[in-house]
Amino acid sequence: xxxxxxxxxxxxxxxxxxxxxxxxxxxxxxxxxxxxxxxxxxxxxxxxxxxxxxxxxxxxxxxxxxxxxxxxxxxxxxxxxxxxxxxxxxxxxxxxxxxxxxxxxxxxxxxxxxxxxxxxxxxxxxxxxxxxxxxxxxxxxxxxxx
Amino acid sequence: xxxxxxxxxxxxxxxxxxxxxxxxxxxxxxxxxxxxxxxxxxxxxxxxxxxxxxxxxxxxxxxxxxxxxxxxxxxxxxxxxxxxxxxxxxxxxxxxxxxxxxxxxxxxxxxxxxxxx
Numbered sequence: 001x002x003x004x005x006x007x008x009x010x011x012x013x014x015x016x017x018x019x020x021x022x023x024x025x026x027x028x029x030x031x032x033x034x035x036x037x038x039x040x041x042x043x044x045x046x047x048x049x050x051x052x053x054x055x056x057x058x059x060x061x062x063x064x065x066x067x068x069x070x071x072x073x074x075x076x077x078x079x080x081x082x083x084x085x086x087x088x089x090x091x092x093x094x095x096x097x098x099x100x101x102x103x104x105x106x107x108x109x110x111x112x113x114x115x116x117x118x119x120x121x122x123x124x125x126x127x128x129x130x131x132x133x134x135x136x137x138x139x140x141x142x143x144x145x146x
Numbered sequence: 147x148x149x150x151x152x153x154x155x156x157x158x159x160x161x162x163x164x165x166x167x168x169x170x171x172x173x174x175x176x177x178x179x180x181x182x183x184x185x186x187x188x189x190x191x192x193x194x195x196x197x198x199x200x201x202x203x204x205x206x207x208x209x210x211x212x213x214x215x216x217x218x219x220x221x222x223x224x225x226x227x228x229x230x231x232x233x234x235x236x237x238x239x240x241x242x243x244x245x246x247x248x249x250x251x252x253x254x255x256x257x258x259x260x261x262x263x
Contacts, residue, residue, distance in 0.1 A: 039176055040178075043176050043177060043178035043179075044176070044177060044178060045177070045178050045255075046177050046178075046255070046258065046259050046262065048258075049254075049255050049258035049259050049262070050251075050255055052254065052258060053250075053251045053252075053254035053255040053258070054251055056250075056254055057247050057250050057251050057254070060250075061247060065222070068222060069221070069222075072221065072222075076218055076220070076221050077218075077221065078218045078219070078221045078222065079218070
């Protein structure tokens with residue numbers, strides 16, 4: 001068991017303090033504060049929650065934009081109706097705002113879900129590679145001990 | 147008949163969801179929480195700098211009619227135009243809008259994660 005100094009200046013110091021030669025750093029429980037930092041850094045995103053959040057904001061944004069376009073009666077008009085090319089049933093009207101909100105929620109949900117999924121996947125790959133490197137680092141001098 | 151009696155007293159399988167395993171509980175507790183303010187600033191800066199760059203690039207490119215389509219944003223953003231100053235006005239508008247959107251995303255996400263915990 002390694003005795004940890006009372007204070008470490010940086011997380012790197014903590015990592016060094018936990019690493020006693022000849023022991024597996026992955027098998028030991030590190031400094032609790034370090035564990036909190038690592039857990040926070042590698043915490044996964046909740047895909048569905050992120051999708052719902054992005055979808056809701058996208059729906060509100062498109063609905064607000066459409067309603068503003070309908071209510072603001074200025075000379076120039078923003079060509080919002082062009083969105084109907086992609087969003088079937090959408091039109092710059094109050095009813096169209098609802099259709100657009102539904103579309104925006106769906107698209108935002110898929111985009112948010114996929115963004116969270118990709119972020120979690122990349123993070124997992126980084127973790128696997130890091131873990132493999134640590135193992136490799138520990139065994140690279142194996143033949144020297146034979 | 148003790149075996150049959152014991153079998154009859156055994157609780158029947160119900161449709162109720164089983165208790166979460168310790169691994170599930172740990173996974174849910176380890177879910178990331180978003181810093182709503184940081185998300186607001188990040189999305190706001192992205193939107194603001196994006197609109198600023200789009201506007202100023204059109205101004206630099208110049209031509210007989212500068213940014214006929216982008217200038218329609220002035221319908222929603224009073225004071226915005228495809229000029230050097232209009233780009234700054236657009237930056238402020240886009241930053242504020244982006245900040246609100248980013249902050250709302252962070253808030254809604256954290257709300258759901260808190261409920262899942």
